[in-house]
Amino acid sequence: MIQAIDTRFDDIKREREETPRRIEKLKGDLDLLRKAMDQDLSTLEELKEGRRKVERELEEMEPKFKKSKSRLNEVKSNKEYEAVLKEIAGLKELIFQKEEMVIECMEEIEIQEKECANNNIRWEESQKEYKGREKEFSQRMRELDKEVQSLNEKMSALSEKVDQDLLRRYNSLRMYLRGQVVARVKDFVCQGCHLGIPPQQYNDLIRGDSLLNCPNCNRIIYWGGNNSQ
Ligand SMILES: [Zn+2]
Structure with missing residues (x-):
């Protein structure tokens, strides 16, 4: 939102x-x-x-x-x-x-x-x-x-x-990313930077226990499902 x-x-x-x-x-x-x-x-x-x-x-x-x-x-x-x-x-x-x-x-x-x-x-x-x-x-x-x-x-x-901690993180990311801060991950690929997510992190993401950042572009990422599924 x-x-x-x-x-x-x-x-x-x-x-x-x-x-x-x-x-x-x-x-x-x-x-x-x-x-x-x-x-x-x-x-x-x-x-x-x-x-x-x-x-x-x-x-x-x-x-x-x-x-x-x-x-x-x-x-x-x-x-x-x-x-x-x-x-x-x-x-x-x-x-x-x-x-x-x-x-x-x-x-x-x-x-x-x-x-x-x-x-x-x-x-x-x-x-x-x-x-x-x-x-x-x-x-x-x-x-x-x-x-x-x-x-x-x-x-x-x-x-x-909103959770103040999350908001701070979001705002600081936004300052240097200039634009989209939250990105979907699809088939191991971050849709913000279009680079791959390592399998371990990908699995963590699917489990959805914690808030993760893309290791490449630092955007807050969420799992958006697989094409094959
Ligand atoms: Zn990324």
Whole structure:
């Protein structure tokens, strides 16, 4: 009974240590998501800035293009005429390329905007999940606190009834074994350390006259029957 309470104490201790770690892990995931979102947002800004730059360049080319066209009417020689035509063709090609760039930019911006919108949805969901879990965890911690309190009460009630000598032995064993103190012996094997019990001690154990300790791990042992019997 005392052993069962102690085992439960150990479980509770483990869970109390693990819970904050689990919260930390969730928080870390949230931080990573936030970073990815910021990255996506700045990529979007860069794309928009790139589009504005190309659009400005296009605007600047407009008067140049017009000027070249009007020069066509002023040229005197064929040679000059051809040179201006070539210049116009070159400008047209450049304008075409830049317009293509703007269209590409717009498509990328659209994709990136969708990604950012999805990020926001994901963020909302993750936040909600995190808050829910946090609440769940702190509720669980309160439950564990309550359980510890009631276990403590049970333990002190039990300790008064139990043989004080046995209790002392149990407690000192527990201090250095950290965990199970009482172990079953089955087929000559201590179930605490999984090592064999010498035949003489095994026979003593079966007789059950006195309280025995495992010669290997020192746990208080009791006979749990044979498989063959
Ligand atoms: Zn043992």
